[in-house]
Amino acid sequence: MLAHLYPHEMNIYGDTGNVLVLRRRLEWRGLAVEVVPVGVGTAIPPTTDILLGGGGQDAAQGEIGADVLTKGPDLRAMAADGVVMLAICGMYQLLGHEFLTHDGQRIPGVDVLDVVTRGSDTRLIGNHAVDTAWGQIVGYENHSGLTELGPAASALAATSVGKGNNGIDRTEGCLTNNVIGTYLHGPVLAKSPAFADELIARALRRRGDEIDLEPLDDAVALRAAVVAAGRPR
């Protein structure tokens, strides 16, 4: 089951497309899939295999910040239990310890990832491609929060041309067990098919289903990725 966190409030820059990409890639292989929206005041279903959350307006983030705290215990338990999570931008920040806004406000996170984010007055914007163990991941970053990884966190990838977590330490995103945070919008899974399949494979493995995923024809997605990676930021 795919749980989609805050589909109404956290869906900016095509992030909702990640849900569609995973759903279709399961359907195309004849695997059953159910998508459940999880909004403010709704509990995350305990049968969730993959949890997806996107970025939002700064204004939405304050409102969502309060609700996500109530989901904190569930999120920590699920992360410890190996539930696959893909959190983009705003949701990535909220999975960390805290977000210190530019005007000094502190939005506490849920401590799932060992990261801390500070607001800044410049936005890190542009096409961004990074290399990972699952091939190139291609998306579009757009954020003003600068994220620092703590000792318990490891980066999802190293950056070469993009800005990534903070524009300084050449890291992009965070990977802790099956929880992934990243600044790549786009939606990131559209042009990163191997990465999408890795999320599906991890979720299936956790359920004890050792299925070899049938390969899909991703030629067009990979072609789009090559174009995007070569475009100006």
Place this chain on the structure above:
Amino acid sequence: MAVLAVWVGKIVLMALRLGGRSGNALPGLIVEKLFPRYLPRALARLPHGVVVVSGTNGKTTTTKMLAAALAQKFTVLTNDTGSNFVRGAITATVDASSWTGRLRADVAVFELDEAHAVRFVEVVAPQRVLLLNVMRDQLDRFGEIDTTARLLRTVAQAATVAVALNRDDPRIAAIGTDLGTPNRLGAEVVWFGVAPALRGLFPTDEELYSGAQPDPGSAGPVQAQLRDWGAGGATIALSPGDAATDPDASVDTIALRAGGAHNAQNAAAAAAIAATFDLAPDLIFAGLRAVEPAFGRGQSFTIDGRTVALHLVKNPAGFRQSLRAVEGEAPDEVVIAINDDYADGRDVSWLWDVDFAAHLPGTGTDSSGPAVRTTGVRAADMAVRLRYDDVPVADIQPALALAVDAAIAAAPAAGRVLVFATYTAMWSLHEHLVDAAAASDGDGPKEATR
């Protein structure tokens, strides 16, 4: 100094035109650099000042409509070339001036995108401001939608005579609440809106993204209302009180030349700000009737007996509207041209916020629908998007002209090709289609407008 600035601008313009180019940014850019005070000084002499038209969607058409309404009584200066940057405004001003530096106009109407509107009002105090809507558009340039709304609030604060605002757009409505009426500089706030029964045709950004129901809570008096819209045209009511309820409101039904519900809403917007001039409602309605569709907004061409219609797409709301508008047209071929240059917006993720499965009927499991081709720099991105919506893609051809020519060749005699293109893709395709229509041996108008 004005004379010198005008001379420099005019000479650059002439050089461009002699070279067969219709550039409108370069002369403005040069004058802006050499004579930074030229624009405010020239515009300060306009008896009825400047109107700034801004918002995400509909600026070009609304600017044309407003200019046409004001032209019933005044000499109007406008940047009607689609260059909605400050430089475009400078070029238009230079072009409308005599060689002695005198500006031959009573009032100026400038279309400016949100960021440029802020820059503009820093140098020129506009008498009037018209704000249409705030939708997600090219967000990589402005950051976020709330930032965009803040930019527009700054623009509205700069008006000295009147501000016209969209009652149905929550972010624009909030600007009105913030401003108060009159605003700090004494500008009165007037409102435009659509009748409650029509609200469903104009989803706000929130409704578009969250499926939220239209919010009826923003009701309040409007000075211009779109009462009805349909085959007979757009019915617009004007009243200084509440156009929705005033039995003495001036009401007219106008068969707008620019089709689509959004153009009917734009007409109400133009009427609202036009009514703040000393201009009789009949003249306003007459002006609205005269407007041709703006460049690329449904323009069509006849090539080898086929009709090719060109639609600009630049954000999810506009793309959805365009797709809906063509549902009834049963095209044989559809071409989607996506570029990602600066003017298009570098980020193409917005394509994922358009529901193609629902709006390209007959292309999915039912194969009776049009063949869909993708083109432009991001042709492959667009094809990936369609694939995930189960819309089959007939061809991926990044070269714009080749893709459109293939669609024309594949369409049956007297067939119909619809092209959806982002800004820069539309510019190059427009040029190609004008040439192709001229070279085509078909009879009739070479560049017909619907």
